[in-house]
Amino acid sequence: MFLSAPAGYRQLGYKALSCTGTDTPQVKYYSYPRISARSMSFSTYTLGLFAVSFTAIALVRRHYRWMSRLQGSTLPPGPRGWPLIGSLLEFPAEYPWVVFREWSRTYGDMMFLRLLNTQMLIVSTANVAVDLMEKRSAIYSDKPVFPMDELTGWDFDLALMPYGQRWRSIRAHFHQYFNSVATPNYHDIQTTQIHTFLRRSLDCAGKQHDPTSIRLMLAATILDIVYGLEIQSMDDEYLDIIAKASDSFAEGKALGRFWVDFIPWLKYLPPWIPGAASAKFGAQSRPIVEEMVERPFRDIQSGVNQKPSMARKLFEKLQQEPDLQRRESQLQHIKDSTGLAYIVGSDTTYCMIQTFFCAMAMSPDILKRAQKELETVVGPERLPTFEDSKDLPYIRAIILECLRWLPVTPLGMIHRLTTDDYYNGYFIPKGTVVVPNIWQMLRNPKDYPEPDKFNPNRFLKGGILNREIRDPSTLVFGFGRRICPGRHFSQDNAFLTIATVLHVFDIVPSLDENGNKLDPTPQMTTGILSFPDRFNYMLLPRSEAAERLVRETDKA
Numbered sequence: 001m002f003l004s005a006p007a008g009y010r011q012l013g014y015k016a017l018s019c020t021g022t023d024t025p026q027v028k029y030y031s032y033p034r035i036s037a038r039s040m041s042f043s044t045y046t047l048g049l050f051a052v053s054f055t056a057i058a059l060v061r062r063h064y065r066w067m068s069r070l071q072g073s074t075l076p077p078g079p080r081g082w083p084l085i086g087s088l089l090e091f092p093a094e095y096p097w098v099v100f101r102e103w104s105r106t107y108g109d110m111m112f113l114r115l116l117n118t119q120m121l122i123v124s125t126a127n128v129a130v131d132l133m134e135k136r137s138a139i140y141s142d143k144p145v146f147p148m149d150e151l152t153g154w155d156f157d158l159a160l161m162p163y164g165q166r167w168r169s170i171r172a173h174f175h176q177y178f179n180s181v182a183t184p185n186y187h188d189i190q191t192t193q194i195h196t197f198l199r200r201s202l203d204c205a206g207k208q209h210d211p212t213s214i215r216l217m218l219a220a221t222i223l224d225i226v227y228g229l230e231i232q233s234m235d236d237e238y239l240d241i242i243a244k245a246s247d248s249f250a251e252g253k254a255l256g257r258f259w260v261d262f263i264p265w266l267k268y269l270p271p272w273i274p275g276a277a278s279a280k281f282g283a284q285s286r287p288i289v290e291e292m293v294e295r296p297f298r299d300i301q302s303g304v305n306q307k308p309s310m311a312r313k314l315f316e317k318l319q320q321e322p323d324l325q326r327r328e329s330q331l332q333h334i335k336d337s338t339g340l341a342y343i344v345g346s347d348t349t350y351c352m353i354q355t356f357f358c359a360m361a362m363s364p365d366i367l368k369r370a371q372k373e374l375e376t377v378v379g380p381e382r383l384p385t386f387e388d389s390k391d392l393p394y395i396r397a398i399i400l401e402c403l404r405w406l407p408v409t410p411l412g413m414i415h416r417l418t419t420d421d422y423y424n425g426y427f428i429p430k431g432t433v434v435v436p437n438i439w440q441m442l443r444n445p446k447d448y449p450e451p452d453k454f455n456p457n458r459f460l461k462g463g464i465l466n467r468e469i470r471d472p473s474t475l476v477f478g479f480g481r482r483i484c485p486g487r488h489f490s491q492d493n494a495f496l497t498i499a500t501v502l503h504v505f506d507i508v509p510s511l512d513e514n515g516n517k518l519d520p521t522p523q524m525t526t527g528i529l530s531f532p533d534r535f536n537y538m539l540l541p542r543s544e545a546a547e548r549l550v551r552e553t554d555k556a
């Protein structure tokens, strides 16, 4: 079930794994334990029995339905699995993208498997992903419904939402404010927050860099744009509500924790019945999630918060809607579309910026070359701006390589097929959940030779970006009608953060108490999002002039 989760949730309890690194960083992923049946409680077993019975009936019925629809095709190959439970026992609980790559060596670029009553297609190459999820987007844009999302209140989240009218309306509101024409409107806010981040980083120069300051920068940026909120610290009361809501999401999605996603009628059990753990948990979670969505909007509706923002503009526009019923339903969609921006946008962008710091701490030559480009184009008198982007191909190549090297969502987000499909002689039954192994696509040596190496040069030819190399942003932000609508905003933010940091700071391994360099080798996390965590690096101002440039941002 964790595959269904959206980008951008606080990754609590994620596992971290050692990586190895050299001057040209390479990342290795190790063991991937299986799901442990011992961790399940008695009531979980009881409900598990129900699940097995229901699954058995559903599977037998489905088997006969499929047989009549094969039309001379076969299902794509894949692990055979066990009766009833399918491949549940061998399904990797950690770093699944690495295991799927191993499996694909046996089964090819389309692998079909079953987990209880969920059928899954894992796609390992970019061409197949584009053929299915982009070119046939009309039938590959749905998402499976998980009753737990409704119980916990998380069903407002666009990334989880089934394809349909509600999704269309919320996405349209969101798109209006995050499309490529609208995002430059946020450059001032982004610049202010990035400059604040530079000053905070300067205050901690020479010490292990605290990634909380990256989170704070992103929170302050997105919540200012969306609600006009001024976030000064991570102790902010509203951030605390978001954190609690995110915790409830993470727990609700933990594989094997609740059975309601396998036995949907469990959601109708009242919370006080023994065994109704999911309903009980949902009843605790829902008010917190509602508060997260409602609280900042209340202040806008009541006029307490008058600052210009996306929510305010949408709300004012809505007042011109004459149809009261329509106004009511649109109001909820507006609240939902604004409520999800921070949730889906901040952690994803955070992961990408962490990847940048990690790559730079491990690749001094690449860092120096980027700084040289900045010296030539921007000069010592000022900080880079968004307008410099077109003249900084090496910085842009670094961004592309960060997206490719350690993709933030290695398995993207699952899609669901809404009707039977036939592709390359294979039958893909309606309801199949499609998992793109983006991590593997971005490690295809035909597109990216020596794929484990961090090497921005692969995107350059004759000093400019080489359009013949597959652009990783066409994969990492997902596919077709569900493609990430925050991608322009996120890439803008990444550009200015990376360019300004490199212009004024060196990024180097931090030191132990005896002044010896610590190993900057990162730990990779596993989960919906994956990023290098807990690695040793610090920022040092490049010169007094650079320090001055940073301090002067306070006066700007």
Ligand code: HEM
Binding pocket: 007, 158, 159, 160, 161, 171, 174, 178, 340, 341, 344, 345, 346, 348, 349, 352, 408, 409, 412, 413, 414, 476, 477, 478, 479, 480, 481, 482, 483, 484, 485, 486, 487, 489, 490
């Ligand atoms: C490096 C940063 C980011 C990455 C790698 C990323 C990646 C993704 C991916 C893979 C999806 C799923 C697409 C699919 O289903 O095929 C997605 C969906 C989404 N993203 Fe992002 N994202 C990032 C930043 C952002 C930001 C900054 C925002 C908002 C400001 C955002 C908003 C969304 C929304 C609303 C969806 C759901 C779209 C839908 O299902 O219709 N993302 N993102």
